[in-house]
Amino acid sequence: MSDARIPLPFHEAAPAALEDGQLRRNLAHVTTSIRAKRADATAELPDWEALRQAGKAIKDHTLRNLGTYLRRLEARVEAAGGTVHWARDAAEANRIVRDLVAAEGVREVVKVKSMTTDEIDLNGALAEDGVVAIETDLAELIVQLAEEPSSHILVPAIHKNRAEIRRLFLEAFDLPPEALSDDPAELAGAARRFLRERFLEARVAVSGANFAVAETGTTCIVESEGNGRMCTTLPETLITVLGIEKVVPTWRDLEVFLQTLPRSSTAERMNPYTSFWTGVHGGDGPRAFHLVLLDGGRSATLADDVGRATLRCIRCSACLNVCPIYERVGGHAYGSTYPGPIGAILTPQLRGEPRDGELPYASTLCGACYDVCPVAIDIPSILVDMRRRTVDARRAERALPVGDAVDAALRGAAVAFATPRRYEAAQRLARLGQAPWVRGGVLRNLPGPLAGWSDVRDLRAIPRQAFRDWWRERGGADGEGDA
Amino acid sequence: MSGDEARDAILGAVDAATDAVRDGDPDAAHATLARDYRSVGALDGAARLDRFEGRLVDYGVDVVRLRAADVADALGARLDRRRAAHVVVPRGTPDAWRPAFAGRTTVRDDAPHDALEAADATVSGCAVAVAETGTIALDGGPGMGRRAASLLPDVHLCVVRASQVVELLPEAQARLQEAAAAGAPITWISGPSATSDIELERVAGVHGPRTLVVLLVEDA
Numbered sequence: 001m002s003d004a005r006i007p008l009p010f011h012e013a014a015p016a017a018l019e020d021g022q023l024r025r026n027l028a029h030v031t032t033s034i035r036a037k038r039a040d041a042t043a044e045l046p047d048w049e050a051l052r053q054a055g056k057a058i059k060d061h062t063l064r065n066l067g068t069y070l071r072r073l074e075a076r077v078e079a080a081g082g083t084v085h086w087a088r089d090a091a092e093a094n095r096i097v098r099d100l101v102a103a104e105g106v107r108e109v110v111k112v113k114s115m116t117t118d119e120i121d122l123n124g125a126l127a128e129d130g131v132v133a134i135e136t137d138l139a140e141l142i143v144q145l146a147e148e149p150s151s152h153i154l155v156p157a158i159h160k161n162r163a164e165i166r167r168l169f170l171e172a173f174d175l176p177p178e179a180l181s182d183d184p185a186e187l188a189g190a191a192r193r194f195l196r197e198r199f200l201e202a203r204v205a206v207s208g209a210n211f212a213v214a215e216t217g218t219t220c221i222v223e224s225e226g227n228g229r230m231c232t233t234l235p236e237t238l239i240t241v242l243g244i245e246k247v248v249p250t251w252r253d254l255e256v257f258l259q260t261l262p263r264s265s266t267a268e269r270m271n272p273y274t275s276f277w278t279g280v281h282g283g284d285g286p287r288a289f290h291l292v293l294l295d296g297g298r299s300a301t302l303a304d305d306v307g308r309a310t311l312r313c314i315r316c317s318a319c320l321n322v323c324p325i326y327e328r329v330g331g332h333a334y335g336s337t338y339p340g341p342i343g344a345i346l347t348p349q350l351r352g353e354p355r356d357g358e359l360p361y362a363s364t365l366c367g368a369c370y371d372v373c374p375v376a377i378d379i380p381s382i383l384v385d386m387r388r389r390t391v392d393a394r395r396a397e398r399a400l401p402v403g404d405a406v407d408a409a410l411r412g413a414a415v416a417f418a419t420p421r422r423y424e425a426a427q428r429l430a431r432l433g434q435a436p437w438v439r440g441g442v443l444r445n446l447p448g449p450l451a452g453w454s455d456v457r458d459l460r461a462i463p464r465q466a467f468r469d470w471w472r473e474r475g476g477a478d479g480e481g482d483a
Numbered sequence: 484m485s486g487d488e489a490r491d492a493i494l495g496a497v498d499a500a501t502d503a504v505r506d507g508d509p510d511a512a513h514a515t516l517a518r519d520y521r522s523v524g525a526l527d528g529a530a531r532l533d534r535f536e537g538r539l540v541d542y543g544v545d546v547v548r549l550r551a552a553d554v555a556d557a558l559g560a561r562l563d564r565r566r567a568a569h570v571v572v573p574r575g576t577p578d579a580w581r582p583a584f585a586g587r588t589t590v591r592d593d594a595p596h597d598a599l600e601a602a603d604a605t606v607s608g609c610a611v612a613v614a615e616t617g618t619i620a621l622d623g624g625p626g627m628g629r630r631a632a633s634l635l636p637d638v639h640l641c642v643v644r645a646s647q648v649v650e651l652l653p654e655a656q657a658r659l660q661e662a663a664a665a666g667a668p669i670t671w672i673s674g675p676s677a678t679s680d681i682e683l684e685r686v687a688g689v690h691g692p693r694t695l696v697v698l699l700v701e702d703a
């Protein structure tokens with residue numbers, strides 16, 4: 001299934017996703033159950049709205065004064081024995097990490113799930129040096145073994161059922177069929193034994209982070225399984241890649257986000273584990289800490305209100321779970337690390353590829369995403385604003401009605417997503433080649449910037465060496481049974 | 484190093500983009516941000532402990548309420564029940580708890596990783612605990628051990644004194660400010676390790692301790 005690594009534009013990927021019955025059932029299940037639980041978890045707090053407004057205010061303030069807080073963060077991290085690196089884009093960030101890993105002379109690093117490292121395709125970059133990044137979140141490991149991209153920020157393996165996971169594990173850990181049932185607890189146990197060896201062996205860990213505190217130089221990871229604790233504690237060297245928008249001014253500010261994030265994200269009062277570390281600490285944890293601060297299009301989006309509002313996002317995924325379109329098509333269809341409503345506004349601003357221009361149309365503007373957002377990002381208004389900008393840009397560039405035609409077609413897409421029946425009807429039309437917005441008889445032949453819409457297939461390179469091949473070469477599952 | 488070049492370019496771009504919206508004194512502006520959420524709890528002592536216990540039970544934590552004089556006995560009983568022969572006992576653990584470790588092999592928290600990995604259980608205290616979220620915070624102070632010690636063994640027994648339990652997260656955050664400013668590694672634990680990654684079925688324990696026992700000391 002190496003094809004799955006190549007993102008299609010939304011209008012091509014969405015129909016395929018809709019046809020995948022397992023994915024659709026699982027997505028419907030997760031989104032409905034998390035949605036209900038999230039509502040309870042937030043209603044339980046009498047001051048939810050005050051927390052939400054405080055989160056918005058803190059993030060807004062930080063982004064307006066980002067230069068001050070980034071400089072402060074850098075100074076504090078270095079005073080605490082860490083090293084700060086700056087990366088303008090994905091290539092620079094990957095280069096920094098590759099050089100650090102090469103200096104340690106290791107072939108394997110353990111990695112904790114991170115959207116930022118996904119965004120820069122760090123695993124692919126490391127693979128070019130023959131370095132394997134072992135994903136240590138259970139779901140990420142499953143997705144890695146299956147050689148598929150993840151389909152949900154929170155539950156990346158949601159498209160896989162237990163029988164499929166068992167088959168993957170039997171093969172990857174080289175177990176006889178009788179050694180493992182498809183009981184989730186047993187499957188988790190098998191992954192625990194496999195990964196424990198990796199944690200104890202690993203000399204280098206790579207992570208993202210949820211927050212960094214300028215005042216103290218503290219970095220923070222919010223997680224459930226304990227692999228974040230393992231990665232930030234056991235290896236000698238820890239490399240953390242952080243988007244520059246994730247800094248907060250003070251330690252106290254975390255009291256807001258660490259209340260709103262878990263309730264919005266997994267609908268829990270608190271996630272099982274939150275780790276905070278500050279540079280290096282004698283006798284406890286890594287001896288070297290590298291913080292890679294990634295711009296990656298963020299500074300360019302800071303200038304206007306819409307961009308700053310978008311950068312408030314704390315990646316909780318609540319907006320995905322309430323989104324009627326996301327529920328139907330899943331995460332793969334967005335062709336980006338960031339799917340769903342937030343992806344529809346974030347991806348075009350950060351990445352700005354021509355094909356991302358259609359993402360703001362993958363919405364019915366129902367407003368549910370705004371209501372749940374713990375930092376009160378008004379996603380529907382931003383979508384409308386971005387649609388307007390897309391159209392204006394095309395008009396300016398081409399002085400032709402083409403922009404209008406595309407816009408009308410894409411507005412058709414938004415309408416078509418509004419109900420499943422309409423969407424399915426649109427799909428049938430698409431197969432017959434009668435819906436220009438879907439297959440792009442119009443779009444495909446467009447010259448200039450719009451040509452990019454049909455020219456996306458080589459965007460993300462297939463990893464040089466597939467994880468399963470690497471694992472087989474490495475000698476298979478030596479970790480089993482002797483942990 | 485081209486690093487300085489990237490640094491200057493990024494900070495330059497950030498400064499240019501925010502030129503029109505920056506505050507003259509960011510710290511002063513930060514101090515005026517509205518924080519209309521609760522920062523001081525309203526529950527009295529007993530209700531606070533009840534809430535803390537209830538939250539822990541929801542997470543699948545084994546909670547024991549006891550008096551200070553009974554900690555050693557209770558620890559011993561729980562270690563027996565888990566058949567814990569090898570126990571991590573961090574530096575700074577109160578001497579009064581020592582009888583619980585009689586007849587067991589003990590390792591200190593600064594032992595190498597493989598020695599910690601070989602242990603059956605870890606005993607620790609905590610820095611502060613939050614009733615509303617069922618959270619225990621460890622900051623590496625006396626009796627808490629380095630982080631690997633409360634991570635590698637499969638059972639974690641944590642002794643929490645009633646005076647360490649606050650109602651709300653902001654209260655805990657204030658108590659941890661000094662440790663954070665001093666660069667201490669801090670870990671919040673809210674129930675045992677968990678995952679819902681396989682068909683959304685919640686199972687305890689992928690990587691961290693699968694069993695968390697909290698001994699809540701009511702008179703300390």
Ligand code: SF4
Nearest residue numbers: 313314316317319373
């Ligand atoms: S936009 Fe808001 S709701 Fe969506 S992931 Fe970001 S913080 Fe969460």
